[in-house]
Structure formats: C-alpha cells, structure tokens
Amino acid sequence: MPSWAIGIDLGGTNIKAAVVDEAEGVLFEESQPTDVEGGPEGVVGQLALLAAELFQQGSEKLESSTFAGIGVGAPGAVDSSKGLLSYPPNLPGWGRYPLRDALQARLEQSHGMSVPILIENDANAAAYGEAVFGGGNSFRDFMMVTLGTGVGGGIILDRKLYRGPNGTAGEIGFMIIDFEGDSVHAGIRGTLESLIGKQRIVELACSMLQGQDSSPRLMELCSLDLSKVSPRHMERAAKEGDPVALRLWQRVGSILGVGLANIVALMDIRKFVIGGGIAAAGQLIFEPALMQLHRSTLPSMHEGLEIVPAKLGNTAGVCGVAALCFASGHPLRSDD
Amino acid sequence: MPSWAIGIDLGGTNIKAAVVDEAEGVLFEESQPTDVEGGPEGVVGQLALLAAELFQQGSEKLESSTFAGIGVGAPGAVDSSKGLLSYPPNLPGWGRYPLRDALQARLEQSHGMSVPILIENDANAAAYGEAVFGGGNSFRDFMMVTLGTGVGGGIILDRKLYRGPNGTAGEIGFMIIDFEGDSVHAGIRGTLESLIGKQRIVELACSMLQGQDSSPRLMELCSLDLSKVSPRHMERAAKEGDPVALRLWQRVGSILGVGLANIVALMDIRKFVIGGGIAAAGQLIFEPALMQLHRSTLPSMHEGLEIVPAKLGNTAGVCGVAALCFASGHPLRSDD
Numbered sequence: 052m053p054s055w056a057i058g059i060d061l062g063g064t065n066i067k068a069a070v071v072d073e074a075e076g077v078l079f080e081e082s083q084p085t086d087v088e089g090g091p092e093g094v095v096g097q098l099a100l101l102a103a104e105l106f107q108q109g110s111e112k113l114e115s116s117t118f119a120g121i122g123v124g125a126p127g128a129v130d131s132s133k134g135l136l137s138y139p140p141n142l143p144g145w146g147r148y149p150l151r152d153a154l155q156a157r158l159e160q161s162h163g164m165s166v167p168i169l170i171e172n173d174a175n176a177a178a179y180g181e182a183v184f185g186g187g188n189s190f191r192d193f194m195m196v197t198l199g200t201g202v203g204g205g206i207i208l209d210r211k212l213y214r215g216p217n218g219t220a221g222e223i224g225f226m227i228i229d230f231e232g233d234s235v236h237a238g239i240r241g242t243l244e245s246l247i248g249k250q251r252i253v254e255l256a257c258s259m260l261q262g263q264d265s266s267p268r269l270m271e272l273c274s275l276d277l278s279k280v281s282p283r284h285m286e287r288a289a290k291e292g293d294p295v296a297l298r299l300w301q302r303v304g305s306i307l308g309v310g311l312a313n314i315v316a317l318m319d320i321r322k323f324v325i326g327g328g329i330a331a332a333g334q335l336i337f338e339p340a341l342m343q344l345h346r347s348t349l350p351s352m353h354e355g356l357e358i359v360p361a362k363l364g365n366t367a368g369v370c371g372v373a374a375l376c377f378a379s380g381h382p383l384r385s386d387d
Numbered sequence: 388m389p390s391w392a393i394g395i396d397l398g399g400t401n402i403k404a405a406v407v408d409e410a411e412g413v414l415f416e417e418s419q420p421t422d423v424e425g426g427p428e429g430v431v432g433q434l435a436l437l438a439a440e441l442f443q444q445g446s447e448k449l450e451s452s453t454f455a456g457i458g459v460g461a462p463g464a465v466d467s468s469k470g471l472l473s474y475p476p477n478l479p480g481w482g483r484y485p486l487r488d489a490l491q492a493r494l495e496q497s498h499g500m501s502v503p504i505l506i507e508n509d510a511n512a513a514a515y516g517e518a519v520f521g522g523g524n525s526f527r528d529f530m531m532v533t534l535g536t537g538v539g540g541g542i543i544l545d546r547k548l549y550r551g552p553n554g555t556a557g558e559i560g561f562m563i564i565d566f567e568g569d570s571v572h573a574g575i576r577g578t579l580e581s582l583i584g585k586q587r588i589v590e591l592a593c594s595m596l597q598g599q600d601s602s603p604r605l606m607e608l609c610s611l612d613l614s615k616v617s618p619r620h621m622e623r624a625a626k627e628g629d630p631v632a633l634r635l636w637q638r639v640g641s642i643l644g645v646g647l648a649n650i651v652a653l654m655d656i657r658k659f660v661i662g663g664g665i666a667a668a669g670q671l672i673f674e675p676a677l678m679q680l681h682r683s684t685l686p687s688m689h690e691g692l693e694i695v696p697a698k699l700g701n702t703a704g705v706c707g708v709a710a711l712c713f714a715s716g717h718p719l720r721s722d723d
Contacts, residue, residue, distance in 0.1 A: 128687055138687065192552040206653075208552075215655020216528040216544075219688055225652040227683060228566045228577075230645045239648075239683055241564075309566045312575075313649060316561040317542075319551020347563060347575055351464055351474065352555055 054119040056376035057105050058369030059098060060173060061125045063087065063141020066094075068101045069366065070109040071373030073119075076184050077366050079108060091145050095153045096161075098123065102154075103162040120167035120379070121158075122372025124176035125150065130218055134170045169375055171212075173368050174221055177326065177361075178205025179212050180371030185362035186324040193322035194314055195361065196223055198307070198329035198336075202244040206320070212375075224248070228309050243310045247303050249282060249329055255302070256280050259295055266295035286332045300335035307336060308343025315348050315356070326361025333360060390455040392712035393441050394705030395434060396509060397461045399423065399477020402430075404437045405702065406445040407709030409455075412520050413702050415444060427481050431489045432497075434459065438490075439498040456503035456715070457494075458708025460512030461486065466554055470506045505711055507548075509704050510557055513662065513697075514541025515548050516707030521698035522660040529658035530650055531697065532559055534643070534665035534672075538580040542656070548711075560584070564645050579646045583639050585618060585665055591638070592616050595631055602631035622668045636671035643672060644679025651684050651692070662697025669696060 053073035060067040062085060069080035081101060086093040102121050109118070127139035134151025151170045158164040171179075178195035181187040187195060191210060197203045202224035206213040213220055229241030236245035245251060257277050260266060268291060272284040288296035307325075314320050330336065337358045344356055363370055389409035396403040398421060405416035417437060422429040438457050445454070463475035470487025487506045494500040507515075514531035517523040523531060527546060533539045538560035542549040549556055565577030572581035581587060593613050596602060604627060606613075608620040624632035643661075650656050666672065673694045680692055699706055 213654075217655050217657070217688075217691070220653065220655035222652040222685075222688075225685060226649045227645050228563055230564045230642070230683075232567075237685065239685075306566070309563050313562045314653065316558040317556065317650065317653060318549075319553050319556035321553070347566075349558075349561060349573065349575075352553075352558075355553070 052114065052117050054117045054377050055109060055113045056119040056373040057102050057109070057121045058371070058373035058376075059101065059121065059123045060176070060368035060372070061085070061094070061098065061123055062173070063126065063139070066097060066101065067365065067369055068105055069369040069373070070105050070113075071370055072113070073377050076370060078112070079105075080366065080369065081105065085142075087142060091148050091150075091153065094142070095150070095157050098154055099157040099161055102158060103164060106164065106166075118166065119373075119376040120169065121154075122169050122171065122176070122376045123150065123154065124171050124173040124368040124372045126173050128219055129170050129172040129175075131169065131171055131214065134168070136170060167376070167379070169372065169379060171372055171375055172205075172214075172218070174203040175205040175212050175214065176371035176375070177363075177367035178207055178221070178324075178371065179374055180363055180367040180369070181324050181326065181361050182207045182210065183374040184370045185367060186326075186359050187322070190322040190324075192320050193324055194221070194223070194311075194318075194320050195324045195326065196307070196311070197327035198247065198325060199327035200249045202248055206318070223310060223314070226310055226313060228306070228313070243306070246306050247329075252282055252285075252299070252303060252329065253280060256285055256296075256299055259299060264295045264298075266293050268293045269296060282329055282332065286335065289332070289335050297335070300332055301339045303329075303332075304336040304339030305343040308340040309347050311340065311344050311358070312347035315344070315352050319352075321352070321355045321357065323358045324361050325358060326364070326367060330360060388450065388453050390453045390713050391445060391449045392455040392709035393438050393445070393457045394707070394709035395437065395457065395459045396512070396701075396704035396708070397421070397430070397434065397459055398509070399462065399475070402433060402437065403701065403705055404441055405705040405709070406441050406449075407706055408449070409713050412706060414448070415441075416702065416705065417441065421478075423478060427484050427486075427489065430478070431486070431493050434490055435493040435497055438494060439500060442500065442502075454502070455709075455712040456505065457490075458505050458507065458512070458712045459486065459490065460507050460509040460704040460708045462509050464555055465506050465508040465511075467505065467507055467550065470504070472506060503712070503715070505708065505715060507708050507711055508541075508550075508554070510539040511541040511548050511550065512707035512711070513699075513703035514543055514557070514660075514707065515710055516699055516703040516705070517660050517662065517697050518543045518546065519710040520706045521703060522662075522695050523658070526658040526660075528656050529660055530557070530559070530647075530654075530656050531660045531662065532643070532647075533663035534583065534661060535663035536585045538584055542654070559646060559650070562646055562649060564642070564649070579642070582642050583665075588618055588621070588635070588639060588665065589616060592621055592632075592635055595635060600631045600634075602629050604629045605632060618665055618668065622671065625668070625671050633671070636668055637675045639665075640672040640675030641679040644676040645683050647676065647680050647694070648683035651680070651688050655688075657688070657691045657693065659694045660697050661694060662700070662703060666696060
C-alpha cells in the first residue's frame with residue numbers, strides 16, 4: 052500500500068504545505084504568509100498547526116497506518132542528520148536553529164502528535180521532488196537548476212540526493228564564470244546568479260532598451276515605463292518575435308549553458324532539469340543553453356546531453372520532502 | 388599480510404611502472420619511452436613485458452600469494468568496468484581500444500601470466516594514489532588538481548573515486564571561469580587550462596616582460612632569450628623576491644582559487660591536493676589561491692577550506708592504480 056506524508060515548504064514569504072501520496076502526488080495543499088516577525092517560535096507554531104490540520108484532513112481519506120511523516124524544506128544551510136537550520140536567508144534572527152526538534156516538541160505539546168520529521172534544504176527538496184514525481188523521473192543522475200529571484204540547484208546522483216560533505220552542495224548560483232567581469236552578487240564577482248538572476252535579467256533588458264535597441268512592443272507591454280519591465284513582458288515579446296527580447300533570452304540561455312558545461316566537465320552529469328519562474332520562458336532559454344552546452348564541452352562529452360523543463364512548478368519542494376519521508380523507509384505504524 | 392601490486396602509468400611520452408606494496412608504497416620502479424609508433428599492439432607488448440619483469444622482481448622479495456593484480460592508468464576516457472580506453476590524447480590512432488582484455492591476452496600468451504587487471508583514467512589514478520599514500524591521506528573528501536602542461540583533476544568522495552555516470556568526472560581543466568575572455572583551449576573559451584596551463588603561464592610571463600615590467604633577474608635566468616623562459620625560472624626568480632615573477636604567481640594562484648571556489652559551491656568539497664610540475668612553485672601559488680578561495684565563496688562555506696601539496700610526485704598514478712587493485716579486494720591466491 053502506498054505511503055503518504057505531509058510536505059512543507061518554508062519560504063521567507065509564504066509557507067506551502069501539502070498532503071502528498073506516494074502514488075498520486077499532491078492530494079491537497081495549503082499556503083499562508085510566513086510569520087517572519089514571530090521569529091522561530093512563531094513560525095514553528097504555524098508549521099505545527101498547518102501539519103496538524105493537514106494530518107487531520109489526510110487521515111479522513113487515507114490510512115493513518117501508512118503515514119510516513121512530515122518533511123520540511125527550508126532555505127539556507129540544513130544539517131539533515133541533526134535537523135538543524137542555519138542562518139536561513141529572508142528569515143532574519145534565526146541563527147542556528149534546531150528546527151526538527153522544536154517542531155517535534157510543539158507538535159506533541161500542542162497537538163498530541165508524535166511523528167517522524169525530517170528537514171531538508173529547499174533546493175535539494177525541489178530536486179528530489181522532480182526526481183521522484185517530475186521532470187527528472189527518467190534520469191538516474193541529473194542536476195536541477197532553479198532560475199528565479201536567485202539561481203539555485205540540487206544534485207541527484209544514482210537516484211539519491213547528493214548533499215556534499217557539509218550539506219551545502221548544489222549552489223550553482225555561486226558558480227563563477229566571469230571572474231573579471233562587472234557583475235557581483237553577495238560580494239562575489241561573475242557568479243551565475245549575478246549574471247542571470249531575475250534582477251539582472253531585468254537590468255539587461257533595460258540597458259538594451261536604453262541603448263541602441265528599440266522595441267516598440269516591449270515598451271508597449273511595460274506601458275512605456277522601463278521600471279515596470281518584467282521577465283513576463285520579455286517572454287511575451289519574444290514569443291511574438293520581438294528581436295530585442297529574443298536576443299535577451301538568447302544571452303540568458305547561453306550564459307546558463309556555460310554554467311551547465313562546468314557541471315558536465317566536473318561531475319560528468321549530462322541531464323538538466325530547469326525550473327523556477329524565469330524558466331517559464333522555456334525553449335527561449337533551453338535552446339540557446341543546449342547549443343552553448345555543446346560549444347562549451349568536449350565532443351567526447353556530448354553524448355546524452357539533455358535539458359528538460361521541471362514539471363512540478365512550486366510544488367516541487369513539498370513533493371520532494373514528502374518523497375524523502377517515503378525513502379527514509381520508516382512509515383509510522385499505528386499498531387506499533 | 389599486506390598485498391602488493393604492479394602499477395603502470397601509460398603516458399604519451401613515457402611508461403612508468405612500479406611494484407607497490409600496500410604498506411610501504413613504491414618498492415621499485417622502471418620507466419621507458421612509450422612506443423607511440425607501434426600503436427596499441429606495440430604498446431600492449433611493452434606493457435606486458437614490463438609487467439612480467441616487475442612481477443618476477445617482486446616475486447623474489449614478496450609472497451606471490453598476496454599479489455593483488457596489475458593496474459594501468461591511461462590518459463583519456465576510460466570505462467573501468469569494461470576495461471576500455473577511448474581516444475587517448477597523445478596516443479594517435481587508438482580509437483576505442485579494449486586495453487584490459489588485450490593486455491590480459493598478451494600476458495597469458497607471451498608470459499604465461501593470468502592475473503587480474505584493471506584500467507583507470509590517469510588523473511583519477513593520481514587522485515586515488517594521493518588519497519591512499521599521499522597528500523589526501525587525512526581527507527575523507529577532496530579534489531586532486533594537477534597543474535602541468537594540462538590542468539587535470541580527480542575527485543575523492545567518502546574515500547572512494549568519484550568517476551561520474553559516464554566515467555569522465557573531474558575535468559577541472561575544462562571548467563570555464565572567463566566565458567567572454569580571450570584565451571581558448573581545445574576550442575573552448577575561458578577554461579582553467581586556457582588560463583593557467585603551462586604554455587599560458589609562459590606566455591603570461593613573456594607578455595609581462597615585453598610590457599611595462601622589467602625583471603633583470605628573469606632575463607638573466609633565461610639568458611636574455613624570452614623564448615627560453617620557463618616556470619622553473621619564474622619560480623626561482625619569485626623565491627629571490629623578483630616582483631614580476633611574484634606578481635605572475637599571484638595571478639596564477641588567484642585564477643586557481645576561482646576554479647576551486649566553483650568546486651566548493653557545486654560539490655561542497657573543501658579540501659584540495661595540488662600536484663603536477665607547475666605546483667612545484669608551492670606556496671607561491673597556494674597562498675594566493677587560498678585567499679581567492681575565501682573571497683570567492685560564501686562565508687558559510689569557509690569552514691575547513693584547505694589547500695595542500697600533493698606528496699607523491701610522478702608516482703601518484705602508479706600508486707593509485709595499485710591501490711585500486713588492493714581495494715578491489717580480490718588478491719590472487721597461488722593455492723586457488
């Protein structure tokens with residue numbers, strides 16, 4: 052009988068939570084704004100309440116004997132074995148926090164629930180979600196790259212999450228491909244995030260429009276106000292054939308391709324699953340990325356190169372932590 | 388009782404071979420020019436003869452019951468499981484060659500020897516050698532980087548060789564850190580090898596000396612002939628305090644540091660063992676590399692960063708393939 056679990060994606064803006072079935076994927080989900088002001092205590096209260104509610108909902112439809120546990124994906128450095136979350140970005144004041152144990156205690160205290168809990172880095176969780184339920188389903192080894200406000204990643208080797216010796220692997224946004232260039236992010240010059248993070252893409256569009264390039268269509272889409280130009284506008288303009296927008300995505304894709312080439316050279320991974328809001332541009336990015344990937348790698352490494360879109364959208368994280376609960380192979384038995 | 392094995396390093400110029408003891412390392416070694424003209428057939432004959440001679444020598448001092456086998460490190464893509472060597476650089480005309488089976492057949496036919504044989508990529512072999520006998524002895528996870536004519540690497544994860552899904556992992560020389568730069572190697576722009584391969588380092592020195600920089604000491608060392616300037620000269624001049632030579636190594640080290648930062652971000656590996664002829668410059672390279680490594684990574688990833696010199700010099704390869712024979716755990720028993 053398939054297991055089910057509760058997956059929670061703790062973000063700096065919203066908390067997403069879902070009941071995930073091993074066979075069916077997401078059954079139902081909830082979302083609410085993160086109580087950032089409340090600090091760790093407040094957020095743990097929110098997580099416990101959400102989990103208790105979803106457990107109730109799930110138990111009405113599913114066998115509680117096949118419940119596998121609660122998984123929480125969180126930003127920042129996560130020590131899964133100790134259940135520690137360290138300095139999550141966008142959650143100020145958390146420091147190094149024992150999220151697993153705090154949530155465990157709160158669930159018992161306030162809701163009388165005693166269930167297995169695991170904590171995972173959110174990018175890793177998304178990669179694992181895509182591996183089990185999404186775009187990486189058919190790949191043994193792949194890297195998931197998330198293009199959004201930031202550029203993040205998670206690595207799947209031999210169908211397992213590769214966390215690295217200290218649990219910080221997959222930070223492709225901090226890969227340097229232009230070490231003497233002008234763009235800087237988080238104090239580091241020439242990183243992938245500094246070159247194709249969302250903000251940078253918007254800046255690039257503005258500088259193209261302020262320069263020699265003119266695009267009546269893009270100007271129309273942003274109501275003649277360059278400060279309002281967004282990736283969505285550029286996606287739409289490109290799909291209508293606007294040459295400035297096309298050139299922009301061409302560049303974004305090529306830069307992504309250079310980053311992926313480094314993963315091929317270093318880790319011999321040749322499959323890439325690309326998700327995140329920016330990746331909605333789809334083949335506008337993937338085609339130039341794949342072309343660049345071929346140009347930037349040795350011919351002996353071309354066999355099997357593939358770039359595919361992620362499939363789970365913003366449920367990749369909740370699916371991933373739930374799948375990690377299934378994989379941990381310790382379903383909670385009510386008759387224990 | 389410790390095992391022993393024969394390690395062979397097949398290069399485009401020379402073949403090195405050694406009897407390696409599990410406890411003591413290299414006991415005796417031989418070297419001879421590679422019969423490149425003879426093609427695969429000729430070279431396999433050389434390898435078989437060398438192995439037979441060394442087996443004889445070894446058997447005079449060591450228990451033949453503890454002989455673990457023959458390991459061969461070779462340049463290019465190696466499929467260890469099938470014993471295939473593909474398109475080794477500097478060995479023209481080899482194509483995809485079944486080196487293990489060919490050597491096995493020749494050893495039986497010409498020398499009446501039937502022993503286990505394994506084939507490994509030479510950079511991987513060197514990394515494994517350093518892991519077992521050398522500079523990586525105390526590290527659980529590290530990357531070995533070889534700085535020489537080319538820039539190569541091998542990755543050790545959890546004390547095991549990480550070969551990657553297709554056996555081509557660790558090609559750090561093809562990592563791109565200057566994607567819009569001027570330097571190109573093997574058709575790829577801005578790779579680490581294009582920036583700090585031996586030839587490029589010499590060119591850099593020449594262009595510094597032809598530019599605004601003057602270095603009477605460097606000019607003296609190369610007998611006033613810039614075409615003769617070598618890394619050795621630059622190492623010596625730097626150690627005597629020559630500012631041009633110091634600046635050159637500073638740059639080489641910084642560029643190396645950028646490359647290592649990418650490994651930290653992607654794989655979460657924080658220990659680096661640096662070998663190869665260029666690495667003889669030692670701290671002249673390692674110090675700026677470590678400084679750059681700190682500048683080019685997030686503070687949360689600084690813990691445990693370390694760069695150490697390789698210890699085995701040009702015996703890393705033979706030690707590594709021998710150690711792989713020990714690890715394969717199938718010592719040949721004479722009483723079988």
